[in-house]
Amino acid sequence: MTDGLALAAHGLGKRYRATWALRDCSFELPTGRVAALVGTNGAGKTTLLTMIAGLLQPTEGELRLADGGRVAFVAQDKPLYRAFTPLEMLRLGAELNRQWDQQRALDWLSRFDVPPRQPCGRLSGGQQAQVAFAVAIGSRPSLLVLDEPLSDLDPLARRAVISELLTEVADTGMTMLMSTHVVAELSGVADHLLLLADGRLVMSGDVDDLLAGHRVYTGPRSDG
Ligand code: ATP
Secondary structure (H helix, E strand, O other): OOOOEEEEEEEEEEEEOOEEEEEEEEEEEEOOOEEEEEOOOOOOHHHHHHHHOOOOOOOEEEEEEOOOOOEEEEOOOOOOOOOOOHHHHHHHHHHHOOOOOHHHHHHHHHHOOOOOOOOHHHOOHHHHHHHHHHHHHHOOOOEEEEOOOOOOOOHHHHHHHHHHHHHHHHHHOOEEEEEEOOHHHHOOOOOEEEEEEOOEEEEEEEHHHHHOOOOOOOOOOOOO
16 A cells, blocks of 8 residues: 555446446545545445445455554444434444544534433434444544535534534544535535546546646556
């Protein structure tokens, strides 16, 4: 793995029976970036993110994480144990993660006013999303992968979450990759872009470079 990269994909593909959900996907994501994965419904975003999370095996190609890299994944449906309270979810996180940072997870919940002792099943969608973020953040990931993370949040909470996530990135040096099909959600936020259409990565690279028309990434560096 080349230094300075959080993640690299080469010729990545996923087929579900006869259908290729993702094909010939190659990109590099430098460490410390805030990356947006953009594409319409069905473009292959969830498929790619689930493979990065290690929950789905690629049909072809390879994915490489930085040495010692730890991925935290917040899935689109943000699965929580409905009978567990947020505090119990964090306790579970602590049991499952050797690198757990309880204070960081608790801080996240307190910033968003989530009742810590109420069963998750009785929380609003937005509050449940905050619990899922707290569990992910508490695991001290080097790469935080979020699948349409803002869809359950009202516009005010959306801005607050983005701002807190950017603070986490700045404070810890982690890399973040988040998907959306609403490009406006991430304008001015992401500094790296991956654009998927019909299972193909049509554009990838630094946002400023792409806007200036300088460089569109088409494969791994030959010197890596
Ligand atoms: P959305 O924004 O709607 O979540 P997406 O960009 O995340 O879409 P994927 O969920 O990755 O897209 O789906 C990509 C393609 O793969 C779609 O055509 C979808 O129907 C198909 N697909 C996804 N999961 C499966 C599966 N388990 N079995 C068969 N086909 C699947």
